[in-house]
Amino acid sequence: xxxxxxxxxxxxxxxxxxxxxxxxxxxxxxxxxxxxxxxxxxxxxxxxxxxxxxxxxxxxxxxxxxxxxxxxxxxxxxxxxxxxxxxxxxxxxxxxxxxxxxxxxxxxxxxxxxxxxxxxxxxxxxxxxxxxxxxxxxxxxxxxxxxxxxxxxxxxxxxxxxxxxxxxxxxxxxxxxxxxxxxxxxxxxxxxxxxxxxxxxxxxxxxxxxxxxxxxxxxxxxxxxxxxxxxxxxxxxxxxxxxxxxxxxxxxxxxxxxxxxxxxxxxxxxxxxxxxxxxxxxxxxxxxxxxxxxxxxxxxxxxxxxxxxxxxxxxxxxxxxxxxxxxxxxxxxxxxxxxxxxxxxxxxxxxxxxxxxxxxxxxxxxxxxxxxxxxxxxxxxxxxxxxxxxxxxxxxxxxxxxxxxxxxxxxxxxxxxxxxxxxxxxxxxxxxxxxxxxxxxxxxxxxxxxxxxxxxxxxxxxxxxxxxxxxxxxxxxxxxxxxxxxxxxxxxxxxxxxxxxxxxxxxxxxxxxxxxxxxxxxxxxxxxxxxxxxxxxxxxxxxxxxxxxxxxxxxxxxxxxxxxxxxxxxxxxxxxxxxxxxxxxxxxxxxxxxxxxxxxxxxxxxxxxxxxxxxxxxxxxxxxxxxxxxxxxxxxxxxxxxxx
Numbered sequence: 001x002x003x004x005x006x007x008x009x010x011x012x013x014x015x016x017x018x019x020x021x022x023x024x025x026x027x028x029x030x031x032x033x034x035x036x037x038x039x040x041x042x043x044x045x046x047x048x049x050x051x052x053x054x055x056x057x058x059x060x061x062x063x064x065x066x067x068x069x070x071x072x073x074x075x076x077x078x079x080x081x082x083x084x085x086x087x088x089x090x091x092x093x094x095x096x097x098x099x100x101x102x103x104x105x106x107x108x109x110x111x112x113x114x115x116x117x118x119x120x121x122x123x124x125x126x127x128x129x130x131x132x133x134x135x136x137x138x139x140x141x142x143x144x145x146x147x148x149x150x151x152x153x154x155x156x157x158x159x160x161x162x163x164x165x166x167x168x169x170x171x172x173x174x175x176x177x178x179x180x181x182x183x184x185x186x187x188x189x190x191x192x193x194x195x196x197x198x199x200x201x202x203x204x205x206x207x208x209x210x211x212x213x214x215x216x217x218x219x220x221x222x223x224x225x226x227x228x229x230x231x232x233x234x235x236x237x238x239x240x241x242x243x244x245x246x247x248x249x250x251x252x253x254x255x256x257x258x259x260x261x262x263x264x265x266x267x268x269x270x271x272x273x274x275x276x277x278x279x280x281x282x283x284x285x286x287x288x289x290x291x292x293x294x295x296x297x298x299x300x301x302x303x304x305x306x307x308x309x310x311x312x313x314x315x316x317x318x319x320x321x322x323x324x325x326x327x328x329x330x331x332x333x334x335x336x337x338x339x340x341x342x343x344x345x346x347x348x349x350x351x352x353x354x355x356x357x358x359x360x361x362x363x364x365x366x367x368x369x370x371x372x373x374x375x376x377x378x379x380x381x382x383x384x385x386x387x388x389x390x391x392x393x394x395x396x397x398x399x400x401x402x403x404x405x406x407x408x409x410x411x412x413x414x415x416x417x418x419x420x421x422x423x424x425x426x427x428x429x430x431x432x433x434x435x436x437x438x439x440x441x442x443x444x445x446x447x448x449x450x451x452x453x454x455x456x457x458x459x460x461x462x463x464x465x466x467x468x469x470x471x472x473x474x475x476x477x478x479x480x481x482x483x484x485x486x487x488x489x490x491x492x493x494x495x496x497x498x499x500x501x502x503x504x505x506x507x508x509x510x511x512x513x514x515x516x517x518x519x520x521x522x523x524x525x526x527x528x529x530x531x532x533x534x535x536x537x538x539x540x541x542x543x544x545x546x547x548x549x550x551x552x553x554x555x556x557x558x559x560x561x562x563x564x565x566x567x568x569x570x571x572x573x574x575x576x577x578x579x580x581x582x583x584x585x586x587x588x589x590x591x592x593x594x595x596x597x598x599x600x601x602x603x604x605x606x607x608x609x610x611x612x613x614x615x616x617x618x619x620x621x622x623x624x625x626x627x628x629x630x631x632x633x634x635x636x637x638x639x640x641x642x643x644x
Contacts, residue, residue: 006050006095008145009083010037010103018486019181019239023430023440024271026482027077028242030431030438032110034062034078035257036141039106040099042066044086049093054085054404055434056412065259074259076268079415081434085404088147096145103141111137113248113256114241117213119187122205125198127189132175136184136237139171176234180483184236203234214247214269227313228269270316272428272440274385274478274485275341276334280320280426280442281640282381283337286367287326293366294329300359301332304352313347319428334478336360337381374547374634382636383477383513386446388427389489390453390471392435393503398466410467411435413460421456425449425641435469443633444641446473447540450506451531454524458531468504470497475632476511485511496521502612506536510632517632520625522609526617538605539630545602546634551591552599556584557607557627569622577622578604603627 010033017029041057044050046067057063061075088095115133123129175185176192176199190199207229212219214228228247229235235243245253246261246268253260253268262268272280287294313333323330335341342348342357370376392398392411399407411434418432425445430438435457441449450471461467472492476485488509496507496519507521525534546552560581569577581600586593606626608619 004088004095004147004149005053006044006086006088006099006145006147007083008040008086008096008099008143010040011082011142011144013082014490015181016238016242017431017438018483018490020242020482020486021180021233022271022482023273024246024269025180025239025242026438026486027271027430028246031076031078031261032242032245033082034080034431034433035066036103036106037082037084038062038066038080039102041080041084041086043098043102044088044095047098049090049095049098050086050088052084052086054399054408055081056405056408059412060415068258071259074261074263076261077429078431079433081436085399095147096143099145100143103143107141108137110245110256111237111241113252114244117248117252118206118209118244119240121209122202125202125205126187127198129187129189129202132185132187132189133237135171136187137241140238178236178239179233180239181236184238186234187237187240188234199234203229203231207231210244210247213249214265267317270319272315272319273334274440274476274482275338275383276315276318277385277428277440277442278383278478279334279337279381280323280385281444281637282378283326283330284323284426284442285378285640286363287329290366293363294326296366297359297363298328298332300363301336301356304348304355320426321423322426338383338478339380372548372550374550375639377635378637378640382443383479384443384475384510384636385478386441386443387474387476387485387489388437388439388441388446388450388471389473389493390437390450390457390469391493391498392457393468393470393498395435401466410460410462414457417456417460418453421449421452425452442641443475443636444638446475447506447508447536448532448641448643451524451534451536454506454531470501470503471506472497473506473508474511475508475636477513479513480511488516492519492521500613501610502615504612504617505610508629510629518625518628520609520623520629522620522626523612523617524610526610526619535606535610538602539626540633540638542602542606542627543630543633543638545599546631547639554627554631556581556587557624560584561624566623572622574604574608574619577608581622606630 013033016033017026020026020029041052041063045052057080060079061071062079065071065075086095119129119133173183173185175189178184178186188199188202190202192199210228229243247265248256250260250264253265260268313335315331315333318324318330320330333347335344335347336356337360339357339360342360343353348356364379367379370378395407415432418429418437422429422439425441425448427439427441427445427449430440437453450473454469454471457469458467470493472489474485474488474492476488488511492507492509497503497505501507501521501523505521505523507519509519510517522535524531524536528534546554578600581603582596585596585600604622607622607624609623609626610617611620
């Protein structure tokens with residue numbers, strides 16, 4: 001028999017992951033996709049029907065755990081992509097059907113566990129809740145596959161062509177829509193405009209059941225604000241499985257997933273909020289400068305009483321490994337470092353707000369002040385964090401050129417380098433599988449981490465080279481909806497870093513609470529050997545210069561935007577652009593010409609970003625967005641990262 005090739009994919013991907021209201025939702029969607037894809041791969045291998053060519057599964061922790069191996073620590077982060085290639089060694093087998101059935105069996109098993117634990121006791125208070133549940137669980141996942149023979153590498157495009165032939169009809173949903181996944185009906189079955197009371201009774205009962213199951217110590221507390229399922233959330237079956245499966249009892253998790261991610265649900269259910277990631281660099285500096293003040297703040301929070309809201313919100317164990325020595329201080333909810341958040345009833349009970357706010361202000365006053373105007377802004381924590389999304393460039397072409405096993409080997413080597421880089425930069429990985437990466441970072445370390453990951457990716461392609469990766473980074477206010485931030489990073493990666501800039505680079509955006517501010521993008525490097533010493537190094541250097549020197553100004557850049565039409569810069573070379581900037585910067589200042597020369601040189605390395613549109617890396621036209629980004633980073637503590 002001539003061996004056959006199977007290409008298999010599971011979806012939908014982007015919507016399932018991106019439709020998230022909290023960071024745990026984001027992790028859960030990524031984990032479930034990887035877990036289900038792994039179930040399909042294991043079905044082939046365990047039945048002896050074939051071998052996985054892509055990705056490299058031999059050393060993958062999740063693949064091994066799915067095979068029953070006792071992995072310590074148990075895998076938490078998804079590491080298997082939703083798409084794989086296998087060599088089928090058995091004649092006349094329905095390999096694609098086997099994979100599909102394995103996915104359905106695993107998915108239904110997990111959904112049934114969530115139903116029995118949290119929904120079944122409440123279902124009689126809904127209208128056709130069980131029917132809605134079954135319809136949605138049965139009809140969600142889309143699987144596509146192609147199997148055939150090819151020895152010339154032409155199979156690389158099979159799956160893309162197969163996916164264009166859509167065979168997954170979806171029934172139109174009726175009733176009120178899920179507040180997270182708006183294409184699907186929420187499961188109570190009641191219509192809000194005429195049956196509001198019945199709908200609220202149903203969802204209040206779900207919330208109470210979650211509280212009783214997960215927070216036994218708070219049972220009967222009438223002032224509880226159920227963080228796990230907010231009072232404005234009414235979910236479909238898919239969103240509810242994603243939200244609640246991390247809250248299943250440990251034994252149930254073990255029997256359905258195969259292991260208990262993170263060892264226990266007490267740890268698994270806690271993922272750092274966006275506010276925590278924003279506060280992280282400030283917390284780290286506070287711990288280094290005045291440990292006693294940190295301990296005093298913890299005592300002050302505890303002195304406010306064992307409030308139910310604070311009990312639910314506590315981080316318990318920080319997922320930032322470098323924060324563990326900080327003890328109880330690292331376990332505080334990130335919102336407790338922002339004055340406006342402390343005054344929110346959903347964060348701190350009204351009776352405790354004044355005391356907590358006084359404690360925070362006292363804590364801030366105990367820290368040493370900085371020397372420049374921009375550094376003084378960090379007397380309070382910056383409200384911005386970073387979401388980083390990375391994706392390998394032209395993987396399909398590399399698969400056709402090299403074959404699945406060589407590509408898998410390179411991606412496996414890259415995967416092995418990720419944890420050390422992320423941990424060093426105080427990041428939290430959400431997903432790392434194949435050529436994809438998604439993670440949360442504090443603002444100061446996000447760009448250096450992205451550059452090092454890009455270098456690690458490229459270095460993993462030893463045979464013949466050619467492997468590059470692109471990135472999107474959103475610096476977002478912690479109050480911006482997470483789903484909006486996810487949409488933005490996908491736009492930055494796909495439309496800016498890849499399509500507009502020609503790949504092998506990074507696109508960055510700033511998302512303020514009042515709306516998007518600006519975008520900036522560039523290739524990683526030109527003359528430099530690696531990304532870490534390329535444009536990101538120049539951007540960080542410029543931002544730190546703004547933070548350290550009160551005489552540095554970007555006001556003249558604003559004047560340029562008002563005075564000169566943007567089309568002017570398109571026709572100017574670097575010498576001409578330098579001359580205009582130099583003249584504008586000299587106006588109204590007595591600075592030495594050599595200092596101004598140095599400033600303009602530093603500015604142009606960032607404000608004439610690199611592009612690969614024409615095939616080779618070239619400098620683009622002048623844009624003020626680079627200077628605005630550098631100033632934003634200076635105002636929000638980029639200088640707090642010292643590379644260690």
